Amino acid sequence: MTALMLAAELTKRPVVTLGGEAVAQIKDTVFDASGGQITGFTLAGRGLLSGPLKQSLPWTGVHALGPDAVMIPAVEVLQARDAVVDRGEAGSGQVRGARVLSDAGLELGTVLDAVVEGGTSGRVAGFHVDTTEAMGRHERRAFLPAYGRLAMTGDTLVIPARLAEQAVDDLDALAAAWDRTRAAAEPGLRGTESRAAHLRKEDDR
Template structure:
């Protein structure tokens, strides 16, 4: 993995061309709910009173995603908002503020952000959650690896209870917890 990013860190970043021209800024990150990937970005104008743009940016057109900007070849790579949104299985669904429940029925928290690995195709690797007492954590927020989601609705995300064994309290240690969880699930699948 490369340096992990929170989806909220990506919003408001400028979108610039390889030639250095500022085109827009990121308004929202669009996710493929089932595939666990970023599919694109909705955009807004760069001026103070600019609103949402009719064009959006598909992930496939992103040349680079860094701490300071998203880089694209040129403005020709932008697509209609509808085209980008149709690539998302969620189609308007938003996981932020959703409850996170285990398959055993325990409420472990509420999603406050999504953790993205900008390398490897912009995978969603986990969630930042505000934990409940049931999770047994004292931190204000913790990081939970993205598991095979059992169910998702506008109100709740249901995950296997075993994922709670891999919670981290910061992004630096979260990367290792994600690796450990993936190793466990792959070895379990191999045994089955």
Template sequence: MSTLLRASDLAKKPVVTFGGEDVAQIKDIVYGANGGRVEAFTLAGRGLFAGPLKTALPWPAVVGLGPDAVIVESEAVFVPRDEVLASAAASSGGAGVGDVLGSEVLTDQGTALGRVRDVVIGILPGEQAEADVVGYEIDPAETLNRGQQTLLIPLPDTISASGTHLMVPASATQFLTDNMEGFGNAVDAFRRQLHEGAV
């Protein structure tokens, strides 16, 4: 499975060039069509009083993502922020690229599972590494009887979203876990089950 991290772990992470220059920091994640893939990052300046920059970092220009920094070749890979936002909005038909935090997660049978606290991103290894949204961290609904502990729920390859609700197959509830370390296996097993059921 890919390397997993919470979207919140990327916020404020510094962007550093091969030459060691600290050129920006991650501000927000821009998701592509249906919120299923990371397309780019909007950027902020570094320093206490630095605000948002008018540039963005496309995901394909990221050459390394570690626990302490995002690595790029140089500032030359940055693109105008408005272009990235317009492209993401167009790819989703003008919806679904916004913030999903706080949205209610429902099964396709209408059962409320909870509200999104964070997004789990899987970074697939390889030369053209992709960053996909593989799950949500949710504050569970009382009806789940799982207490207050946040839970991780895997997502299918494509995400269904409408307004303030996010839809997942009911079978996803079999793979609910509170363990980030084992979550990659849960995502793999869930998606395998969906594909086998579709054959």
């Protein structure tokens, strides 16, 4: 099953080179929500008294997003902070706190956090949402998958209405739904093992 994690859980996760050097820690995750992609991370120094760094980590510099560390090839992949922020939320709106509208015009809730896929894709797999009565889950929290056509402007995220019908209660259920959708979109692949093998073949090219 695909490993999914809340973006908030990435805060303070160490950034480590493949040589084993811990060079920073994650401060914030920056998204292109409409593109369904992490654009990178702002960084803080290591230790309790360390503040924000002037450098950032673009997603193109990430070797792997793991459960315990963000791995990078070398410290040289770090760039100026604006290289990440200007391409992400600064231009398209903040994901957390955004109201969620369906393309049918129903207000579905408020984004509490984004859910991201571990590994090498950088994809936004879904959103953790404080729901409204329109979803039949008033005063409940749910996870919405993030495949399909999304639009993000200012403080509003617009999603296909069908996604509201696919809301689930936990990350495991979202991961299962995400795997089913990805398998259907990639003909010939069945299960996570086949998908992983497919990705390995692409990496070897």
